Amino acid sequence: MATVGILYPGHSAEDDFAVLESHAHPTLRLPVAITTVGEDAHRVDALLDLGRTERLTDGVARLGPTRPDSMMWACTSGSFVFGRDGARRQADDVAAAAGVPASSTSIAxxxxxxxxxxxxxxxxxxxxxxxxxxxxxxxxxxxxxxxxxxxxxxxxxxxxxxxxxxxxxxxxxxxxxxxxxxxxxxxxxxxxxxxxxxxxxxxxxxxxxANQVTVWKGLALIGSVPPIPGLGRLFGAAR
Structure with missing residues (x-):
């Protein structure tokens, strides 16, 4: 059983992961923790606030009981606005809090x-x-x-x-x-x-x-990514 913990900001398409979990590879689990949102706005200042470490580590704590093997900050804009180095520090902070490998959608x-x-x-x-x-x-x-x-x-x-x-x-x-x-x-x-x-x-x-590469990267952090029908060439490109 591979468990990829998903840190997801607010409510919009978080059900995408549950739908995938229900029909994908039988050993894939994608538990979701909803992280807090100050203002739902695709605006740089709001996104910098959205991706604050405190918001993410609160979600990490709530995912703890699911015992994830890896963790993903499932927010592209809330990671790329920090720049390359900032996004990597953000992922490192999540990994340190979770005790498992972590990344984000932008890096993915x-x-x-x-x-x-x-x-x-x-x-x-x-x-x-x-x-x-x-x-x-x-x-x-x-x-x-x-x-x-x-x-x-x-x-x-x-x-x-x-x-x-x-x-x-x-x-x-x-x-x-x-x-x-x-x-x-x-x-x-x-x-x-x-x-x-x-x-x-x-x-x-x-x-x-975004949601596709988030799942792919979460699995890649654990090991090899299994082929999953319906998820495009990325999930059929075995190496």
């Missing part, structure tokens, strides 16, 4: 791209342009070439959580670029785990979503 995106051997990407961001620019900078700092970035100006996670699959698919199609080898969808507030194969079929290339 970079590691998943490296695993797949992909360097040129397009970004389909739900965030306002200012916040999306921080994600692009985070990726670029690790050598990822962002050839196109779309921004949809959605301010709250609650609104993102209500997006329908057809809307998400349209966002991915609109963001795709001929020179991109994959499209990234960076918001954990967005439901995606139920239709990643459909997203990839829509554009004919890998699509990496």
């Amino acid at each position: 995106f970079v590691d998943a791209l490296q695993y797949l051997g992909i360097r040129r990407v397009a970004v389909a961001a739900s965030y306002p342009e200012e916040v999306a620019a921080h994600f692009v900078a985070f990726l670029s700092g690790d050598g990822v070439d962002v050839v196109s970035a779309g921004s949809h100006g959605i301010v709250t996670a609650a609104e993102v959580g209500r997006l329908e699959p057809g809307t998400v698919t349209a966002m991915v199609r609109a963001a795709d670029h001929p020179e991109a080898d994959a499209v990234l969808v960076p918001d954990t507030a967005m439901h995606t785990l139920g239709f990643i194969d459909e997203l990839e079929s829509a554009i004919g290339k890998p699509v990496l979503t």
